[in-house]
Amino acid sequence: xxxxxxxxxxxxxxxxxxxxxxxxxxxxxxxxxxxxxxxxxxxxxxxxxxxxxxxxxxxxxxxxxxxxxxxxxxxxxxxxxxxxxxxxxxxxxxxxxxxxxxxxxxxxxxxxxxxxxxxxxxxxxxxxxxxxxxxxxxxxxxxxxxxxxxxxxxxxxxxxxxxxxxxxxxxxxxxxxxxxxxxxxxxxxxxxxxxxxxxxxxxxxxxxxxxxxxxxxxxxxxxxxxxxxxxxxxxxxxxxxxxxxxxxxxxxxxxx
Amino acid sequence: xxxxxxxxxxxxxxxxxxxxxxxxxxxxxxxxxxxxxxxxxxxxxxxxxxxxxxxxxxxxxxxxxxxxxxxxxxxxxxxxxxxxxxxxxxxxxxxxxxxxxxxxxxxxxxxxxxxxxxxxxxxxxxxxxxxxxxxxxxxxxxxxxxxxxxxxxxxxxxxxxxxxxxxxxxxxxxxxxxxxxxxxxxxxxxxxxxxxxxxxxxxxxxxxxxxxxxxxxxxxxxxxxxxxxxxxxxxxxxxxxxxxxxxxxxxxxxxxxxxxxxxxxxxxxxxxxxxxxxxxxxxxxxxxxxxxxxxxxxxxxxxxxxxxxxxxxxxxxxxxxxxxxxxxxxxxxx
Numbered sequence: 001x002x003x004x005x006x007x008x009x010x011x012x013x014x015x016x017x018x019x020x021x022x023x024x025x026x027x028x029x030x031x032x033x034x035x036x037x038x039x040x041x042x043x044x045x046x047x048x049x050x051x052x053x054x055x056x057x058x059x060x061x062x063x064x065x066x067x068x069x070x071x072x073x074x075x076x077x078x079x080x081x082x083x084x085x086x087x088x089x090x091x092x093x094x095x096x097x098x099x100x101x102x103x104x105x106x107x108x109x110x111x112x113x114x115x116x117x118x119x120x121x122x123x124x125x126x127x128x129x130x131x132x133x134x135x136x137x138x139x140x141x142x143x144x145x146x147x148x149x150x151x152x153x154x155x156x157x158x159x160x161x162x163x164x165x166x167x168x169x170x171x172x173x174x175x176x177x178x179x180x181x182x183x184x185x186x187x188x189x190x191x192x193x194x195x196x197x198x199x200x201x202x203x204x205x206x207x208x209x210x211x212x213x214x215x216x217x218x219x220x221x222x223x224x225x226x227x228x229x230x231x232x233x234x235x236x237x238x239x240x241x242x243x244x245x246x247x248x249x250x251x252x253x254x255x256x
Numbered sequence: 257x258x259x260x261x262x263x264x265x266x267x268x269x270x271x272x273x274x275x276x277x278x279x280x281x282x283x284x285x286x287x288x289x290x291x292x293x294x295x296x297x298x299x300x301x302x303x304x305x306x307x308x309x310x311x312x313x314x315x316x317x318x319x320x321x322x323x324x325x326x327x328x329x330x331x332x333x334x335x336x337x338x339x340x341x342x343x344x345x346x347x348x349x350x351x352x353x354x355x356x357x358x359x360x361x362x363x364x365x366x367x368x369x370x371x372x373x374x375x376x377x378x379x380x381x382x383x384x385x386x387x388x389x390x391x392x393x394x395x396x397x398x399x400x401x402x403x404x405x406x407x408x409x410x411x412x413x414x415x416x417x418x419x420x421x422x423x424x425x426x427x428x429x430x431x432x433x434x435x436x437x438x439x440x441x442x443x444x445x446x447x448x449x450x451x452x453x454x455x456x457x458x459x460x461x462x463x464x465x466x467x468x469x470x471x472x473x474x475x476x477x478x479x480x481x482x483x484x485x486x487x488x489x490x491x492x493x494x495x496x497x498x499x500x501x502x503x504x505x506x507x508x509x510x511x512x513x514x515x516x517x518x519x520x521x522x523x524x525x526x527x528x529x530x531x532x533x534x535x536x537x538x539x540x541x542x543x544x545x546x547x548x549x550x551x552x553x554x555x556x557x558x559x560x561x562x563x564x565x566x567x568x569x570x571x572x573x574x575x576x577x578x579x580x581x582x583x584x585x586x587x588x589x590x
Contacts (some may be wrong), residue, residue, distance in 0.1 A: 089476060091526065092527075111264050
């Protein structure tokens with residue numbers, strides 16, 4: 001199953017103030033795209049619109065040719081999975097139960113099928129969360145929670161994965177692990193769109209970077225163009241420089 | 257323990273244990289009381305054991321079980337849809353509405369309404385009025401969320417409570433006694449048609465709520481989370497609020513407000529079996545019913561005078577709950 005997103009003139013206002021204006025973007029093929037921009041640039045709003053969670057936007061946002069607000073939620077959820085930045089609740093659900101919730105769009109009977117459990121097991125192995133299965137979700141660290149939420153989205157077996165800062169609370173090892181996983185998923189045919197503040201993660205792993213500022217698209221290109229030093233200055237108002245590491249790879253340094 | 261995955265076997269085990277518990281309570285509580293009943297004689301239909309058992313005490317136990325079950329289940333629903341473990345069937349004003357209706361009937365001196373005893377009819381009408389107001393306010397202009405439900409519910413709850421105090425203030429001494437008696441909540445003997453009517457509301461609504469177990473799991477975690485997993489939080493919120501309110505309203509109309517069942521039973525069960533609503537809901541219904549029937553039995557047998565059952569639910573339920581909280585680290589059963 002392939003997915004295509006087409007956004008045309010997408011805008012969003014909260015109480016009259018535009019947080020997103022005239023965004024036109026196309027995501028025609030599987031790849032890893034990162035969405036960057038300063039706080040308040042409209043990244044999360046854009047992601048929320050694409051995930052079908054924000055209604056009342058202007059313009060058109062089509063998933064496989066059909067407007068995101070015209071899909072039946074159950075069918076939509078089999079195609080596109082959204083991973084929030086955090087999740088807070090006050091009930092004793094285990095990590096495994098949270099991952100199993102990703103299977104809801106496929107639920108047929110009262111109990112979970114063998115396929116459901118298979119999907120849960122694979123998703124938890126891929127995100128290095130199998131050992132957390134029986135832990136109370138509320139007792140997990142921020143980074144562990146993020147990996148469990150990603151596992152829930154993977155258990156959903158989507159064709160598109162929309163992630164709001166999936167590495168925000170992760171340690172260095174798991175930041176790299178998750179982005180390697182996202183890149184692998186993109187190569188296997190998933191469209192992966194991730195909001196991030198880490199320009200180096202964006203540069204090393206993404207095939208395409210979309211930069212937003214003030215609700216508008218400032219750049220939409222390969223990392224070397226979208227994250228060029230002058231672009232970073234333009235988007236974030238911060239001086240930046242591309243350095244070459246000893247192994248020849250590039251590294252972006254920023255700040256004075 | 258609540259950490260194991262919910263397999264059909266585990267669900268069957270949990271529900272068998274809670275159902276057996278409820279069954280034992282259903283048979284034993286009618287046997288308890290100042291007059292001894294011989295179960296064998298009652299079974300053979302001998303006077304007076306059979307009359308005492310089947311006509312007097314059994315309906316009372318049934319009323320307690322239906323009420324307790326409905327309140328516990330409504331508690332689970334409200335806790336899930338408000339994402340607040342401290343929510344109860346009464347948080348959103350249904351019971352205040354019912355009480356206001358009943359108190360109004362007492363103050364107006366109406367004894368029967370539409371062929372029903374006025375207290376029940378008034379309470380049911382009051383609860384439905386609150387339901388309508390809360391939904392209208394919560395849904396106005398924007399989409400229903402747990403937040404708008406909570407704000408509307410709490411506001412209506414306060415208004416109804418103030419009106420009750422106002423009416424109470426205006427009431428005569430005799431009416432005042434009746435009002436206080438109603439507000440304490442009681443499992444009083446009721447005629448068979450009332451019991452049947454209550455069952456006809458409580459059982460289908462409870463069954464429907466249990467069937468949506470998987471979706472309450474999503475809603476308990478978050479509205480956006482539910483939407484992104486293919487559920488419609490709007491519809492779930494409305495369905496949950498309607499189901500929980502119908503249950504609480506039907507029970508409160510007959511018994512008056514009985515607190516604590518809808519709070520303590522769901523919590524205790526979550527500690528024992530976890531949060532999966534597919535099994536938490538039916539287990540809460542069975543355990544809540546048994547709990548209230550036991551409390552009612554205690555209320556009518558502990559002292560020579562009958563105690564208000566809501567006093568017993570809190571005095572028995574509170575310490576049991578604290579023990580459960582303390583023992584949580586030691587592993588329990590299932």
